Amino acid sequence: MRILIPFIALFLGIIIGIFLPVQVTPFYARYIAIVILVALDTIFGGIRTILEFKFDATIFLSGFFVNSLLGVILIAIGDRLGVDLYLAAIVAFGVRIFQNLAVIRRYVLRKLSLKIKEGKDE
């Protein structure tokens, strides 16, 4: 049942987001986009480490905040230099999300095939 808690948190976030009277300006939209991407990357990375039994909450949360900060700083520097540096951050985090997803998929498939085998053995 505990596995439901993150989903409940997600819905809570969505509902609060719908009712929160916050207006984003086009200028900040890119910053939020990068934070969303970092958060997704953190979640998939976290699931992967859970499956590998290497999960560490401190590393997990600090990774989220430090990566978000780095992404935001990249955008800010990019704005100053007139270079779309945030594209670099988006590509980097995007690639990592896919890699983590691939690892997760392998774990899940291996577990499934093990279960099927056990079922056959009995």
Added chain:
Amino acid sequence: MSSRAVWALSIVCFIVGLLSVTQIKFYESPKYTLFSMRNEQLINLVERLESQRNDLIQEVTTLREQIRQYEESSAREKTVLEGMLKELNRVKLWAGLLPVKGPGVIITLDDSKKKIKAGENPENYIIHDYDLREVVNELWTSGAEAIAINEQRIVVTSEIRCVGTTILVNGVRLSPPYKIKAIGDADSLMNAINMPGGIISALSYISKEYGIILKVEKSDLIELPPYEGSISLRYTKEKE
């Protein structure tokens, strides 16, 4: 799965939900469709100024009525003033402060109803402030005596410019179709504006290519409203 892992995941999931919705709300808001903040701010400004202008127009109307009463009463008292009143009326007529009528031409311009073809510049499909400026300019050149666009009388201080997606004349927002009415000798006006190389020939080319609507017609009776804006001068003084 330890409980710490669950809570840490939950925190980040919460943040994803919150931020995603905020972002989606932004991309679906009309703010984003207008896209540019600058334009949006300008339009807000225009709206505020327009309401202020409406209040001021009322004030101007009442004050002009007062002036008219003073003029009439003093004219009644002193016959000397009668001539001056006539002169004043003549000047007012010239300046566009009185409603007028007469023969002339009506030019109707409207944005294209055609679908924009891929690769085409959408700018070609709409009427711009400079189109109106050119037409008005050409009408003055051709001997027009009084001009109004969509009931906005063109006077010496009248501007024709665009703010965001609308055209302002006398500080009033106009929307298409734009009807430019000009009083003058209808035949010579027609001849002059239809001269090859003029703005009407240019516009009719755009009309053929992109489907903007252009209609030029003669009229025996055109009625134009007076200019309703302020006519006070703050810095300009008569040279002694």
